[in-house]
Every structure is written in structure tokens, then in C-alpha cells.
Amino acid sequence: MTSLPLGADGLVDRGAVPLSDFTTLRLGGPAARFLAAGSAEDVVAAVRAADGRGEPVLVLGGGSNLVVADEGFDGTVVQVASQGSKIDSLGDGRVALTVEAGEDWDAVVCRTVEAGLGGLECLSGIPGSVGATPVQNVGAYGVEVGQLLISVDLLDRVSGEIRTLGVDELGLGYRTSVLKGTERAVVLRVRFELADGGLSAPVRYTELARVLGVRQGRQVPVDLARAAVLELRRGKGMVLDEADHDTWSVGSFFTNPIVLDRDLAEVSARIAARVGPDVPVPRYPAGPGASKLSAAWLIERAGFAKGYPGDGGPVALSAKHTLALTNRGRARTEDLLALAREVRAGVQAAFGVELHPEPVLVGCSL
Known part of the structure; x- marks a missing residue:
């Protein structure tokens, strides 16, 4: 991954650069123009200026949830590189943590653990920037950002105003929010409520x-919880490592599918016919009238083992976790999308369940 030096004004114009340098997949063609914004004010100025010129704008954080087309992005990329955080007491052993959107997520989690603040430790090791976490309602190991979120400050690109939205206004759900899949707002900073007591x-x-x-x-x-989460994530290739192609991914490529209870009997019958009637199927509550199934479990039972399709190809499922589609070092974006389509079609054919991509697709589609 590439970090840019910031100029005195906090805004650096790099012209046209390959976006593969700024995504965890190491994939993606060039941006027509690339700006690194070192403060929330610089982010606002850069986005407003590009909007005023009628240019397409891609707001880039840590690049951990992006699949960018081989053709690149014919517009302005604004990299959110703002830094800074503060802690305010809320009383009764609770604190408010305010963090600028460009901060590295895991670095922030690490600092909270070192300060003895509980809440974020189960989200350790997740790559990307702070600003992306409420958009995706990032979650892992039984914790979601939405459980800890107080509010976000954002630029409303429709009105041009800076607004603060409380957690109840964000429409948070499983790996989604009202901010996901839309270009109308840019997150500038995020506030979390954490516990001050040293416990997870x-x-x-x-x-x-x-x-x-x-x-x-x-x-x-909290430090024991963080260490255990990092251990689990490393075992699944979910902690970034430049030398390990199993980590050249966007993490989980597909979300765990939600199946309505009225459809569950048919899906269960197809699963039983494929894997046997006595095999337990991972299933979790997903709200009234719905259940969540394990995408990784379905992928493996549909015939896609870890490491599929084998050594020597440009892309493969991770050798550690079937939900991660990885660049083996010489891939194109289209290679990755072809594998994703194959896996999605295989699960659909085997079980009648449609998998949906978790990352944001820029200039490409499944």
C-alpha cells in the first residue's frame, strides 16, 4: 500500500496514478486525477471543486473494500488522509471517541486497547480507514460498529452542507447503511461510545x-481479546501481509446470505440432497422471519475448496479461507471477477442461494 506525503496545505495533486497502488487487492487501472487530502477541510474542498466541474469523484479510504476496473477511474480520486482523534468523558465509565475519517482503523483499535477502552477490540485487524466503518457497518466476532456508534460528521454532496447524523439516522443493517451504494455523502469523522475499565x-x-x-x-x-482476534484472523489470511498473497484480497468477498423463513425449507432440502440429511448447517437469527447462512460453508459444499482452482493461476480462493478471493501477484481485475462469478453461479446452482458481493465495485460488475 502507498502513503503520500502531505504538503503544507494538506492537499497533494499526483495527477494520474494507478489505483492498484492504493487497494489491498493490488488491482485497478489509473485514475485520471488523484488528490490526497490531509484534513476534513481539504476533503470538503476537493470534493466540492470536482463536483463543481461536473467530474466523477471516487472518495478513497484504505482501499480495503474496493474492486476497481482494469480500465481505472475516469475522474478525480480524493484520498481521505485526515488524521486526529480525541476522547471525552461521558460519565459512568463511558467515553466518547472522536476520530478523523482518514485514520487507519486497526491503529485506532490498537490505541483504544492500550488506553484500556473496551468495545472495539473484536474489530482488530480489519484493514481500511475509520471513515469506511459506518458505511459498511463493519463487523466481526460478534460485534458491529453500529453497536458502538454515536454519530458521524459528513459532507452532504446534494446540499453542499456539513451535517451530523446520529446512529439512528444511518439505517444500519447487516454490512450496510444508508451511506452504502450512494455517492451523495462523504464521511469526515466518526464518534464511538466506549467503556473505560479495561474490559472487553x-x-x-x-x-x-x-x-x-x-x-x-x-x-x-481488552488486550487479551485483541490478541485472540488477531490470532484468529491471521489463521484465515485476514491480516494484511505484503509477503502473503492470501492477504491480497478485500477480506470476505461475499456477505453471508439472508434467507427468509418461507424459503428456508426449500433451501434446506437442497442442502440435504447435496451434503446429506444429518450434516448440521450453520444458521443464525437475522431478524424477524429470516435466517443467516454461512457463505463460506455454502461455497465449500458447492465444490469450491480453499485454494480453488489451484496453484499457478492469477487468482484463487485463499488457502486459509474460502470467502477471500485473492490476487496471486499477477492478476487483472477481470480475472478476479470471473472467479467471483463462477463461485456465485456454483452456489446458486447447488443450493438456490444467491451470494452478494461485499466490496464496492468501481467501473465493473458481477
């Missing part, structure tokens, strides 16, 4: 509880 959030995720050696619902010291 209650451990809800079975796998994490097992690694920590505690019952679900118990709390542990």
Missing part, C-alpha cells in the same frame, strides 16, 4: 470464546 465487550462469538477459554457473555481484559 461481552464475548458473544463461539470461536472467540473457545480461544479465550471463557463462556459466551463473559468479559476479558
Whole structure:
């Protein structure tokens, strides 16, 4: 990944640059123009100026959730590189953490753990920037950003105003929000409510509880929870490593599918016919009248093993986790999309379940 030096005014114009240098997939063609904005004010100025010229604008954070076309982006890319954070007491052992959108997410989580603040530790090791977390309602190991979010400051590109939206105004759901899939707003900073006491959030995720050696619902010291989460993520190739192609990905490429209860009997019958009637199927509550299935489990049972299609190709499923589609070092974006289409079609044919991509697709589609 590439970081840019910031000029005295906090705004750097690099002209046309390959976007593969700024995505965790290391894929994507050139941007017509690339601006790095070192403050929220610079982000606002750059976006407003490009909007005023009628140019397409792509707002770029950590590049961990982007699939950019081989043709690149014929417009202005504004990299949010703003830095800074502050902590304010809310009383009763609670604090408000305000963070600029350009801060590296895992670095922020690490600092909260070092300060003995609980809440974000289960979201350790997730690549990307702070500003992207409420857009995607990022979640892992039983915790979602929406559970900790107070509000976001954003640029409303329709009105041109700077606005603050509370958590209840963001329409947060499973890996989504009202901000996802729209270009009408740019997140400038985010506020979280955390606990000041050195203990984690209650451990809800079975796998994490097992690694920590505690019952679900118990709390542990925040540093122990972070270490356990990082251990689990590294075992799945989900912690960035320049030398490991298994981490050249966007993390989970597909979201876990939500199946309505009225359709569950048919889906269950197809699963039983494929894998046998006595095989337990991972299934989780997903709100009234719906269940969430494991995308990774479905992918593997549809015939796509870890490492598929094997050594030597430009792309493959991670050798550690079937949900990660990886660039093996010489891929094109179209190679990755072809593999994604193959996996999606295979799961659809086997189980009648449609998988949906988690990353933002720029100039391309499935």
C-alpha cells in the first residue's frame, strides 16, 4: 500500500496514478486525477471543486473494500488522509471517541486497547480507514460498529452542507447503511461510545470464546481479546501481509446470505440432497422471519475448496479461507471477477442461494 506525503496545505495533486497502488487487492487501472487530502477541510474542498466541474469523484479510504476496473477511474480520486482523534468523558465509565475519517482503523483499535477502552477490540485487524466503518457497518466476532456508534460528521454532496447524523439516522443493517451504494455523502469523522475499565465487550462469538477459554457473555481484559482476534484472523489470511498473497484480497468477498423463513425449507432440502440429511448447517437469527447462512460453508459444499482452482493461476480462493478471493501477484481485475462469478453461479446452482458481493465495485460488475 502507498502513503503520500502531505504538503503544507494538506492537499497533494499526483495527477494520474494507478489505483492498484492504493487497494489491498493490488488491482485497478489509473485514475485520471488523484488528490490526497490531509484534513476534513481539504476533503470538503476537493470534493466540492470536482463536483463543481461536473467530474466523477471516487472518495478513497484504505482501499480495503474496493474492486476497481482494469480500465481505472475516469475522474478525480480524493484520498481521505485526515488524521486526529480525541476522547471525552461521558460519565459512568463511558467515553466518547472522536476520530478523523482518514485514520487507519486497526491503529485506532490498537490505541483504544492500550488506553484500556473496551468495545472495539473484536474489530482488530480489519484493514481500511475509520471513515469506511459506518458505511459498511463493519463487523466481526460478534460485534458491529453500529453497536458502538454515536454519530458521524459528513459532507452532504446534494446540499453542499456539513451535517451530523446520529446512529439512528444511518439505517444500519447487516454490512450496510444508508451511506452504502450512494455517492451523495462523504464521511469526515466518526464518534464511538466506549467503556473505560479495561474490559472487553461481552464475548458473544463461539470461536472467540473457545480461544479465550471463557463462556459466551463473559468479559476479558481488552488486550487479551485483541490478541485472540488477531490470532484468529491471521489463521484465515485476514491480516494484511505484503509477503502473503492470501492477504491480497478485500477480506470476505461475499456477505453471508439472508434467507427468509418461507424459503428456508426449500433451501434446506437442497442442502440435504447435496451434503446429506444429518450434516448440521450453520444458521443464525437475522431478524424477524429470516435466517443467516454461512457463505463460506455454502461455497465449500458447492465444490469450491480453499485454494480453488489451484496453484499457478492469477487468482484463487485463499488457502486459509474460502470467502477471500485473492490476487496471486499477477492478476487483472477481470480475472478476479470471473472467479467471483463462477463461485456465485456454483452456489446458486447447488443450493438456490444467491451470494452478494461485499466490496464496492468501481467501473465493473458481477
